[in-house]
Amino acid sequence: MSGEQIRNDIRKLRFEHNEMTQQELAEKIGVTRQTINAIEQGKYSPSLEAAFRIAAAFSVPLERVFQYHP
Amino acid sequence: MSFREKSAWISLLAYLGIYGFYFANVGSALMRGDADGLQFLGLFGQSVVLFVLVIIIGTVIVAVLAPKEANAPQDEREKLITLKANSASGYVLATGVVLTIGVIFYGAKDFLVINLLFLSLVLSEVYKNLNQIVLYRRGA
Numbered sequence: 001m002s003g004e005q006i007r008n009d010i011r012k013l014r015f016e017h018n019e020m021t022q023q024e025l026a027e028k029i030g031v032t033r034q035t036i037n038a039i040e041q042g043k044y045s046p047s048l049e050a051a052f053r054i055a056a057a058f059s060v061p062l063e064r065v066f067q068y069h070p
Numbered sequence: 071m072s073f074r075e076k077s078a079w080i081s082l083l084a085y086l087g088i089y090g091f092y093f094a095n096v097g098s099a100l101m102r103g104d105a106d107g108l109q110f111l112g113l114f115g116q117s118v119v120l121f122v123l124v125i126i127i128g129t130v131i132v133a134v135l136a137p138k139e140a141n142a143p144q145d146e147r148e149k150l151i152t153l154k155a156n157s158a159s160g161y162v163l164a165t166g167v168v169l170t171i172g173v174i175f176y177g178a179k180d181f182l183v184i185n186l187l188f189l190s191l192v193l194s195e196v197y198k199n200l201n202q203i204v205l206y207r208r209g210a
Contacts, residue, residue, distance in 0.1 A: 030145065031145035031146065031147065032072055032139065032142070032145050032147075032148065033072075034072045034075075034147075034206070035145050035146070035147040035148070038147060038209035038210060041209065043208060043209025043210060044147050044209045044210040046146065046147075047146050050146060
């Protein structure tokens with residue numbers, strides 16, 4: 001799954017939320033730390049459900065986390 | 071490295087090491103022309119038992135080191151990796167079976183047929199493990 005067109009600000013959002021670790025975010029979302037790392041690096045595009053969960057974990061709208069660049 | 075990637079490595083190394091040894095023996099016996107099914111039954115049984123033991127012990131060790139991860143169900147990326155790897159390995163198994171059927175028409179003996187089928191299974195599993203490892207390394 002290519003993540004080239006979908007960029008994200010997860011790393012920045014983690015930093016803004018008390019320097020939340022990938023492991024802490026992974027536990028909130030219900031995925032592994034490696035999956036958060038893959039999403040963060042744009043190597044894996046998450047499902048819509050996981051994307052909404054990530055946004056909810058930061059209490060921000062979805063487009064604040066993910067941006068689509070066609 | 072995640073628990074499931076480690077499990078894939080254990081499986082890959084066990085397949086290559088244990089069944090590699092088995093097929094090296096079978097191959098050299100076939101080359102010499104003195105391949106006998108009964109002669110290899112013992113080696114086959116020992117290989118299967120050793121393989122199961124290595125997988126169980128290896129997985130238990132990895133699970134003890136990361137119990138939380140080991141007990142967690144696969145997440146969506148891991149499920150995708152499993153599906154992709156299974157799909158790819160299916161083609162290897164199917165190719166092996168079709169080639170073996172072709173060999174049967176040329177009058178291959180039971181010993182060769184059984185081992186070609188078993189080799190197809192082992193190669194498909196090796197290919198699956200390799201795919202899993204590559205996909206885990208790449209992200210998905």
